[in-house]
Each structure stands twice: as C-alpha cells, then as structure tokens.
Amino acid sequence: MSEAPVGNLNMLLVEEQTLLRKTVSLTARSLGLGTVHEAASMQAAERMLGERAFHGAVISIDCGADENCHYNLALLDKVRNGLSASAATIPIAVMVDQATADLMRELRERHVNRVILKPFRAKILLEAFESFGTVAAQKQAT
Amino acid sequence: MLAAPIPAYDSERLAALRAMLILDTPPEERFDKVAQFAAQEFDVPIALISLIDENRQWFKARVGLDVCEMGRNASFCGHAILQPDIFVIHDARADERFADNPIVTGAPYVIFYAGAPLPMPSGYVIGTLCLIDHKPRTLDTTELAIFSSLRDLLVEELSNPAEAPHE
Numbered sequence: 001m002s003e004a005p006v007g008n009l010n011m012l013l014v015e016e017q018t019l020l021r022k023t024v025s026l027t028a029r030s031l032g033l034g035t036v037h038e039a040a041s042m043q044a045a046e047r048m049l050g051e052r053a054f055h056g057a058v059i060s061i062d063c064g065a066d067e068n069c070h071y072n073l074a075l076l077d078k079v080r081n082g083l084s085a086s087a088a089t090i091p092i093a094v095m096v097d098q099a100t101a102d103l104m105r106e107l108r109e110r111h112v113n114r115v116i117l118k119p120f121r122a123k124i125l126l127e128a129f130e131s132f133g134t135v136a137a138q139k140q141a142t
Numbered sequence: 143m144l145a146a147p148i149p150a151y152d153s154e155r156l157a158a159l160r161a162m163l164i165l166d167t168p169p170e171e172r173f174d175k176v177a178q179f180a181a182q183e184f185d186v187p188i189a190l191i192s193l194i195d196e197n198r199q200w201f202k203a204r205v206g207l208d209v210c211e212m213g214r215n216a217s218f219c220g221h222a223i224l225q226p227d228i229f230v231i232h233d234a235r236a237d238e239r240f241a242d243n244p245i246v247t248g249a250p251y252v253i254f255y256a257g258a259p260l261p262m263p264s265g266y267v268i269g270t271l272c273l274i275d276h277k278p279r280t281l282d283t284t285e286l287a288i289f290s291s292l293r294d295l296l297v298e299e300l301s302n303p304a305e306a307p308h309e
Binding site: 019023027031122127 | 175176179182183283284287290291292294
C-alpha cells in the first residue's frame with residue numbers, strides 16, 4: 001500500500017445508519033482526519049475493499065435485535081488474509097451491539113484493534129479514525 | 143432578560159420560512175431521526191429542530207419536550223438565528239442575557255444551550271438545530287464539528303421539499 005500524509009488517509013466506514021455514516025464522514029473531512037469512504041452494506045464494503053487500498057476501517061457487525069444471529073466476520077477475514085487491495089495489517093475497529101466472550105475471542109484471532117459497543121456515537125468512531133492516522137504516521141516514521 | 147432581537151430583514155426571513163410550507167406540519171421520520179441522533183450523540187435530555195416564526199418558535203422535531211411551540215421572545219433560538227455560526231451558552235444562570243429568563247428559572251430549565259443556525263438556499267436562517275441540558279456543559283472541538291456536520295445534513299434535508307423514501 002502506498003504511503004500517504006496523515007491528512008490524506010483513505011479510511012472505510014461500514015455502517016448501515018445513514019445519518020451516523022454521513023456525520024462521521026463529513027466531520028472527518030472538516031477536522032482534517034482524512035477521507036472516510038462510506039459503505040452502507042457488507043456487499044458494498046466488499047466491492048470497495050477490492051477496488052481501493054484503505055489505511056484503516058471501522059466495520060459494523062451489529063446484530064441488532066436478533067438474539068440468534070451470527071456475526072458476519074467475512075470482511076475481517078478478507079482483509080486479514082490479504083484478499084483485499086489494502087495491507088493485511090491495517091488497523092480495524094469493529095462495532096458490535098454486545099461483547100460476548102466468544103465474539104471477543106474471534107475478534108482477537110483476527111487482530112481487531114478496537115471494539116466499539118452500543119450506543120454508537122460519531123465521536124467514538126472519529127476517535128478510532130484519528131488513532132488510525134497516528135498508526136499511519138508511526139509507520140511512516142519507521 | 144434580553145428578549146430575542148428581531149432583525150430588520152425579519153419579514154423577508156418569515157416569507158422564506160412560510161414559503162417552505164413546513165410550519166404546523168405533522169412529524170416526519172427524516173427530521174425526528176436528526177433530533178434523536180443529536181440527543182444520543184451529545185447525551186442531552188432535549189434536542190429540537192426549532193423554526194422561528196413571527197411570535198413563536200415551533201418544533202418540527204423534538205426529543206425531551208412535550209410542547210410543540212414556545213414564545214419567540216424568551217427563546218434562545220431567537221438569538222441563535224442571528225449568529226454567524228453555532229451559538230453556545232455554557233451556563234445560562236451565569237449569563238446576564240438569560241439568567242432571569244423564565245425558561246431558565248422554570249421549565250424546561252435551559253441551563254446549557256447550543257444552537258446551530260439553519261441557513262436556507264435563500265440565504266435566510268429559518269431556525270436552529272439545538273441541544274439543551276439541565277446542567278452546565280461544554281462542547282469540545284470534535285463535538286462542535288460533529289454538531290456542524292449534523293446541521294449541514296439537516297439543511298440538505300430541509301432543502302428537499304418532499305419526504306424521500308428511506309432505506
């Protein structure tokens with residue numbers, strides 16, 4: 001993946017709530033945190049991950065009200081197994097409705113950098129993207 | 143109390159607001175979502191989309207407030223629409239413009255207020271997106287930027303005359 005100045009980072013946000021997604025994207029731009037590319041669905045994210053290299057991603061795998069749901073970890077696997085246009089080691093934060101021991105183990109195995117629990121706030125997502133910028137800057141410095 | 147000032151161009155501003163045919167219309171999900179998002183994001187008990195009519199502020203969307211309108215004279219939003227950007231009162235009890243305002247000393251007990259003006263394509267500000275808390279608050283740089291983005295998205299939505307289908 002090519003190096004980029006911190007303010008020029010391309011990051012991915014996978015989240016179905018339009019208002020949250022757009023607010024984060026607009027605010028990241030206004031704060032100079034980089035460009036947050038929006039994906040409203042896993043399918044859209046999968047396509048975008050194949051087309052462009054990202055410096056980090058925040059991915060919602062929220063199950064909503066479905067108690068028996070299986071979290072979709074396919075996107076994480078795709079990135080971590082080097083099957084996307086991004087480096088396999090990019091920082092990734094995951095948004096989930098609740099943190100079960102099994103899920104945390106699955107996320108640890110996939111080297112997820114941060115877990116964000118409900119209620120999802122734009123400020124928390126922006127902090128995650130900001131930390132990705134710090135990681136990118138550190139990589140450039142070394 | 144300093145009453146909300148009436149700008150010299152208020153009749154033109156009111157004409158622009160009334161031409162939108164939005165006053166006294168039923169609630170719309172697209173606007174309710176904005177108020178709900180604001181209340182959750184900023185953890186405030188009250189969030190409003192307030193439109194400033196001639197003698198009243200009327201709420202197109204509201205969280206945490208039972209009434210659909212209040213007098214313009216005592217409104218904070220009446221001040222906010224005259225500001226170039228987000229208008230923040232950290233503690234109304236310590237601000238001589240608002241300390242004896244009846245909505246500070248009584249219900250709904252506006253202690254913290256932040257109002258983002260809503261400028262329409264006409265150039266006139268029709269109202270605000272506002273946050274209210276019953277205790278003193280501050281907004282940091284990131285929160286102000288989020289509030290500004292949310293306002294921009296609301297202005298975009300207000301500029302669309304009909305309710306668009308939702309995903």
